[in-house]
Amino acid sequence: MIVGTEWLIEAFDCDADSLRELTVLQSVFAQIINDLSLKIVGAPQWHKFGGEGGVTGLTMLTESHLACHTYPEYRTATFNLYCCRTRPEWNWEVNLKEALSASDVKVTIIKRGIDPQSEITNPKSKIVGGEI
Amino acid sequence: MIVGTEWLIEAFDCDADSLRELTVLQSVFAQIINDLSLKIVGAPQWHKFGGEGGVTGLTMLTESHLACHTYPEYRTATFNLYCCRTRPEWNWEVNLKEALSASDVKVTIIKRGIDPQSEITNPKSKIVGGEI
Numbered sequence: 001m002i003v004g005t006e007w008l009i010e011a012f013d014c015d016a017d018s019l020r021e022l023t024v025l026q027s028v029f030a031q032i033i034n035d036l037s038l039k040i041v042g043a044p045q046w047h048k049f050g051g052e053g054g055v056t057g058l059t060m061l062t063e064s065h066l067a068c069h070t071y072p073e074y075r076t077a078t079f080n081l082y083c084c085r086t087r088p089e090w091n092w093e094v095n096l097k098e099a100l101s102a103s104d105v106k107v108t109i110i111k112r113g114i115d116p117q118s119e120i121t122n123p124k125s126k127i128v129g130g131e132i
Numbered sequence: 133m134i135v136g137t138e139w140l141i142e143a144f145d146c147d148a149d150s151l152r153e154l155t156v157l158q159s160v161f162a163q164i165i166n167d168l169s170l171k172i173v174g175a176p177q178w179h180k181f182g183g184e185g186g187v188t189g190l191t192m193l194t195e196s197h198l199a200c201h202t203y204p205e206y207r208t209a210t211f212n213l214y215c216c217r218t219r220p221e222w223n224w225e226v227n228l229k230e231a232l233s234a235s236d237v238k239v240t241i242i243k244r245g246i247d248p249q250s251e252i253t254n255p256k257s258k259i260v261g262g263e264i
Contacts, residue, residue: 001206006140010245041179045192056197060177060190064201069216071245074133078244080212084201106247112210113142113203115238 003113004064005086009079011096013103019070019077022048025055028099029066036087038063063087077102082112135245136196137218141211143228145235151202151209154180157187160231161198168219170195195219209234214244 018024026046033040039062047056054070054077064082071077077100079092093105150156158178165172171194179188186202186209196214203209209232211224225237 001203001208003203003206003208003210004201006212008138008242008244010247041188042177045174045177045190047173047192056173056192058177058190058192058197060179060188064188065190065199067197067199067214069136069196069214069244071133071135071216074135074245076133076135076245078135080138080214082199082201082212084203108242110140110240112140112201113206113208115142 001113002111004082004084004111006083006110006112007079007081007090007092008108008110009077009081009092009096010106011077011079011092011100011102012075012105013101014070014075014077014096015101016072016075018100019054019072019075020048020052022046022055024099025057025068025070025077028095029057029059029068031095031099032066032081032090033059033061036083036090038066038083038087133245134243136214136216136243138215138242138244139211139213139222139224140240140242141209141213141224141228142238143209143211143224143232143234144207144237145233146202146207146209146228147233148204148207150232151186151204151207152180152184154178154187156231157189157200157202157209160227161189161191161200163227163231164198164213164222165191165193168215168222170198170215170219
């Protein structure tokens with residue numbers, strides 16, 4: 001039984017300074033939550049690692065959760081969006097190129113609640129197991 | 133550049149009552165965090181959905197994050213453990229069979245910070261892309 005869909009996002013060659021800015025990442029979260037009409041449960045959690053370190057963000061949702069981790073030293077950001085309710089596709093590529101100056105964005109979609117290998121999809125490379 | 137490892141877990145045919153019990157899931161989180169010497173950042177977040185609903189748990193870690201969502205109606209629980217620091221394998225199968233009476237546990241491992249499709253591994257079915 002499929003209980004939810006998870007989007008795993010890798011954003012490459014981002015602007016390193018943006019990956020250290022809480023407000024930049026918080027703005028990305030706000031845009032995702034607004035555009036997909038997600039509902040926040042409790043207080044979003046944010047942590048800025050010291051010095052030149054990156055940012056971790058976690059938001060609990062009625063629909064499940066949204067997470068990000070940034071690595072300014074590698075100019076990389078990763079996101080997870082796990083939704084138990086069917087949601088439209090968010091344009092990760094366009095939006096993260098704009099917000100983080102990413103040069104490349106990979107999106108992998110995994111259906112949860114079944115053997116994940118049977119339903120992994122990646123819109124940019126191939127689709128396995130039918131419709132997204 | 134691989135920036136972390138993510139374990140995606142699906143536990144099937146669990147005891148439905150256990151999936152509604154915050155204390156049961158909190159105990160699983162405590163065991164994972166203790167066994168893998170993970171460090172908690174901020175306050176762990178827990179939410180019990182109303183009535184016969186399940187539980188959502190989110191814990192921010194120095195190493196990234198740990199999440200779970202339970203679906204008593206489908207006797208299913210899913211977990212995500214994202215670690216930026218190399219950690220030993222946790223025995224999800226044995227531990228979740230014991231804690232949740234799961235009859236089957238699937239573990240999928242994804243290296244983050246690269247195109248995830250190139251490095252997805254599942255110890256129970258096949259290994260793609262070399263060592264875990």
